[in-house]
Amino acid sequence: MSLLTPKVHPYRLPLRRPWVTAAGRFDSRSGWLLELHDREGRRGFGECAPLPEAGTESPAEAAAALLRLVERIEGQEAAALWKEMPAGLPPACRCALESALLDLLSRRAGLPAARWLNPHAPLQVTTALNLGTLDRHTAERLAGVPAGAVVKLKVGMAPVSEELERLRKLRRRLPAGVRFRLDANGAWERGQAERFLAGCAQLPVESLEEPLRQADVAALGALQATVPFPLAVDESLERLGERLWQFPPIRRLVIKPMVAGGPRAALELARRAGEAGMESLLTTVVEGAVGVWAVLHTAAALEGERPSPPHGLATSGWLARDLTTPPRLEGDSVALSERSGLLPAPPPGTFD
Template identity: 50%
Template structure:
């Protein structure tokens, strides 16, 4: 067997903790977040190329606890020096999902740089240079109407809001007021984060029939496939699984029309890409979102989105960088609802 060039060997591993405050509280039916903490994974090879990954555990979204993530990172990384990225990727065990996703991203970043390819083209040769994105507006609160109008004015056509925070009737009335001020073609992407029982979810879905709803994520507190299938049959728009995909084993047959793919909850970019292929074969569409990671994690998700959706049919949830008061690097910054991806080999982001 031919040996790999010595200059592709990993020579150093660094694990850098970070704590990033948010500009304002991120609220959902699963609680409130005021900051994001995690570890930046940095791998350096013999040519001084650097591969980056972000481990920002968020148990509410389906990842492991931070303590377990830190332990797994230290344990898994011990075997990396002296290996090439392909060797390390082939031997990378399952592990806790956020930790595994960070290590995999750093290894793929190095591998793509060695190949001279943007990371998305390492995942899929036909991946485009830009993807559609939704506006991340946060909770359906008193300021949501103004935020929706501002986002629509900046060219976003898919506006995402967190629902399930107030009684169904109140939220439907608030959504109607928001919809009345939107330009033609603008739609609402809603995320209940498992807020409701089946009767409440059914009432909400029925009340959305007159509204420009693009999709509704995780309507049920207990996402039973039969109940989800009943709700999907009554909805004129896609219902989506998100948190309940943690572990990467969705129910078969799929009870909804959409899957939301988060690398940190699925164990990495390649497991997410494999799940997207399974979903497409079953006639189910996919979107990629962050788990409110740093810029490093957001760029990894953006590279994945291009590989998952080469035709750029869907709006992906990647525009979360504006929520951070400060970040590790420049975050994805869309213009008019589109995000342009770096042309540089690898992930395309560097840490100052």
């Protein structure tokens, strides 16, 4: 048996500029790395990066859960732990454990983590390019966006008429085929959402996420019926409850593994969305490179089951420094290698 020795490493990563949404703002990301060692010298890494406004536990709850977790898993066997995860873990803490086990077990198998999850996983994943908040500087951030890409923009922080006018001006500067993925983060009352969607009629919109402050199935369904592009839910998933699955009012589900509880939990949620007739994509919570690698491999595993819209992987560039080497963005895609595991193995002691 290959028994585990766990270690936890705290971190704080400053951002290059503040991350601003209708739900709030932050200028750094803090969390913990969970490192698992086995008796053969292999190591696996997972990241716990709580973000309560996205739907995770609080940092204090995550810290307490990680301390309890380390005591519970000391000396356990990785494969057995993967089959039967400890009950009661909050989502970001569970994500760290799932990711670290995935890293360790896929290294043991000599496979990329994506192909350990799904043998049919591709080794390239398309992503939307995250340009941050729609503001007077957005046009400058279009530099280098390739033709045909999807660009993600946060909306809902200025009057509807002002944001629509900015989008119209921005449209004239877009490279060929580029479309807007818009995210209101629950900024609007229904009337505001209706006005915004009506104003999008002549704009190249790929989708709109979380349009309503108080999301409900009936209101979302009425809004979706007015536009040809998908509306999506993310933070409001739990609030919508079972009615979302019984009578899906929208066409897309945005899944954050850090919020869902890890790679396997995210894939299960995506499968359920597909069975209900919704497409799904995976996205980060502006975590460090270890967490982004986990989302990337999970997205590739999902792509091996069904095609997805471009995922949300392009957030590493927002960090002024990172935990280790993040996935490399080439245009609007990210490539995985044939190496085993979840991420390039950092030298021993990197996080001590």
